[in-house]
Amino acid sequence: MTARRTRLEGLLARSRATVDALDHLVGGVGTGILALTALLWLAVVALLCLVGVGLPMAPVALRGLRVVADRERVRLSQRDPELVGPGPPPPGLRAALADPGVRGELGWVVCHSTLGLLTGVVAMSLPLAAVRDLTFPLWWRLLPPGEAEDAALNLWRVGDQRSALAVCVFAVGWTALSLLVIPGLERLQSWPGRRLLSAPPGGDLALRVAHLTATRAAALDAHAAELRRIERSLHDGTQNRIVAVTALVAAARRAVARDPASAGEILERAQGAAEQALAELRAVVRTILPPVLEDRSLADALSGLAAACPVPCTVTADLPGRCAASVEATAYFTVAEALTNVARHSGAGRVSVALSLRRDRLLVQITDDGHGGADERAGSGLVGIRRRAEAHDGTFMMTSPPGGPTTLKVSLPCGS
Structure with missing residues (x-):
């Protein structure tokens, strides 16, 4: 029983890895x-x-090449550690062609436009072939007689429903081949980009230092903004409640001597104000580090969070264990802010949250079916999500075309 369960879990893990690799390969076809x-240009x-x-x-033309190469760097950084590109090319055509970064991009564009495109198309054709053969008994009669008789890879003639059902056997073979081949094709497609699009060792270190300096400044800004938010919450809410409690208790003390009957009513109001102050204080504490974690x-x-969201929300998680507390808190607040944005601005009917752990990185993806058109510069809280992610040396990506859907992806390193 244990061995069977272990094999089943291994098959499920292999299937998830294949689906993830296929998703990455499809993105590689685009690039x-x-x-x-x-x-060609x-x-x-x-x-x-x-x-x-x-x-x-x-x-x-070289600037256009840099744009395409940067798009590939972003795509590769979604699954692996962030791929830092080289600095700006030097001025002058001759100097630019002698630059190692430009020469690496030229080599990559040759490899990816041929090998990368071919591996992506082959990987996409395997599950399509499985679906074709699995559904063949449903539509084989629609084919012209000659083509129907020569279906099933020309291995036998299909002339009745029984022989059409036999074609479904090929779907099992295509599925098994997909599980075996697609992860390797994904690695083959990504290898030229990993090798040719990374910055040279010295430049990589310099760009890394510059990136960390920028993210450190963003983290300090986010920290200062968080302190200001907590101060406003305490000053405008909890502090006013406590002042009201103090005033009511003083009024009750004076009423004891003059009108003892009214003192009870005043104390009851003071108790209500104290309970409200306690509730607001707990709400502030939950925004610092949620106790639920x-x-x-x-x-x-x-x-x-999904249960409290006004928009119907589903959560799927593939997490074998716990991450560092700061990483989980960042993921929690990311999802909380994203769901708030969906409820306020998107007009969505459904939203989904997916968590997964890949190569020591926590991946958070929030997708809604709203009208799209989300913009970081519109002040909808997306800048705060980016700052939270970058403060942990993570990455933030969002696609929100007009008409939707909107997909937000955050990747966080899961060091303990």
């Missing part, structure tokens, strides 16, 4: 198309440079 476009500019008219367009897991805490 592969961009890389192919950039390669570079080839046209190079040919025009031979006759002298393409020299003014060369810097523009001490008593329950992160998934359970987020399930509580």
Whole structure:
């Protein structure tokens, strides 16, 4: 029984890894198309440079290459440690072509527009073939007679429902092949980008220091903003309640001598004000570090947020263990702020929250089916989410096209 359960868990883990790899490969097809476009444009500019008219367009072409390469760096950073790119290329075409970063991007655009695009297409074709053969008995009669007889990879003739059902056997083979091949194809597709798009050792260190300096400044700003928020909450809420309690208790003391009957009513009002002050103080404490994370897991805490969300929300978690308390608190507040934004601004009918742990990084994804068009610069709390993530050396990504859906992804390192 234990061995069977272990095999089942291994199969489920392999299936999840395959689905994740397929999702990454599909994204690689998108950047592969961009890389192919950039390669063709570079080839046209190079040919025009031979006759002298393409020299003014060369810097523009290299900037376009940098845009496409940066998009690939962002994509690769979603699953692996952040990929830091090189600094700006030096001025002048000759100096730019001699720059190691530019030469690495040129090598990557050749590899990714061919090998990367091919691996992505092959990986996408495997599950499509499984679906095709699995559903073949439902639609094989719609095919012309000649094609229906030669279906099933031309291994046998399909002329009746029984032979059409036999084609479903191939779906099992395609599925098994997908589980075996797709994770390896994902690694093969990502390898040129990991090798060619990273900054040189010295430049990587310098850019890393600059990045950490910027995130440290953002963390200090976020910390100062959090202190101001706590101070306002205590000053405008709890402090006023306590002042009211003090005034009511003083009034009750005076009423004891003059009108003892009214003292009880005043003390009752003082007790109500004290209870309100205690409730507000507890609310402030929960915004500093939610106590629910001490008593329950992160998934359970987020399930509580989902239950309180006005928009129907589902939470799925694939977390084998606990992360550091600061990381879980950041993930909790990220989801809380995101759900608040969804309820206030998105007009969504449903929202989903997904948690997973990949290569020592906690991935949080919030997706809603609202009208989209979310913008960090609109002051909707997204800047705060970015600052929280970057303060932990994490990454923040958001896609929100007009019409939706809106997807927010946060990746946090899970060091203890």
